[in-house]
Amino acid sequence: MRRKRPAVLAADPHSGPLERPVSRPAAAPFLPANAATAATATATAQAIADASQLQYFTYFLDQANHAPGVPLDMISYHLYAQPSGADTVDTYGPNSFPGAGSFIATVAEIESIRERLAPQVRTTVDEVGSILGSAATQPDPAPIPDGYWNYSGAIYAYVLANLALQGIDVVGESQLVGYPSQFPSVSMAREPAPAPC
Numbered sequence: 236m237r238r239k240r241p242a243v244l245a246a247d248p249h250s251g252p253l254e255r256p257v258s259r260p261a262a263a264p265f266l267p268a269n270a271a272t273a274a275t276a277t278a279t280a281q282a283i284a285d286a287s288q289l290q291y292f293t294y295f296l297d298q299a300n301h302a303p304g305v306p307l308d309m310i311s312y313h314l315y316a317q318p319s320g321a322d323t324v325d326t327y328g329p330n331s332f333p334g335a336g337s338f339i340a341t342v343a344e345i346e347s348i349r350e351r352l353a354p355q356v357r358t359t360v361d362e363v364g365s366i367l368g369s370a371a372t373q374p375d376p377a378p379i380p381d382g383y384w385n386y387s388g389a390i391y392a393y394v395l396a397n398l399a400l401q402g403i404d405v406v407g408e409s410q411l412v413g414y415p416s417q418f419p420s421v422s423m424a425r426e427p428a429p430a431p432c
Contacts, residue, residue: 324382364409
């Protein structure tokens with residue numbers, strides 16, 4: 236079921252104000268001591284790397300699996316598109332977009348589970364990105380082809396648009412700047428950054 240509220244689009248899912256205040260019991264152990272902060276605090280859970288594991292969502296979103304009074308605020312999961320090592324700039328898209336399409340179909344299944352078990356829970360797909368295997372965690376990664384950045388932006392735009400159509404509350408890009416040994420191909424900006432103007 237498509238939600239009526241608009242999606243919140245942000246590079247960081249925690250960067251903007253909540254759409255609505257969320258009241259919480261004062262005794263909840265994970266809440267800040269400050270009453271004003273506690274009244275608007277939101278807990279996000281799961282951060283599932285493989286969203287196709289639907290049993291995790293079914294279990295988590297069933298309030299019967301939690302202690303009484305434990306709020307279920309928000310679920311999160313990720314998508315990283317990955318061209319294979321055999322791909323070239325010319326085949327990144329044709330070989331990766333079908334996987335992104337499968338992810339979009341999985342999101343519809345997760346949303347169906349959420350609507351059935353816990354319709355008040357919000358959703359964040361808080362890490363959307365692409366990873367080039369040759370520029371992931373290596374201390375001295377291979378150069379990233381210029382065309383890769385076009386592919387990465389296209390994947391993000393495709394996923395973002397489809398998630399917005401499904402009413403996903405928050406969609407976040409994975410990281411601003413990666414660096415050698417820390418997924419430079421996942422970056423929103425290149426490292427090293429250009430000199431300031």
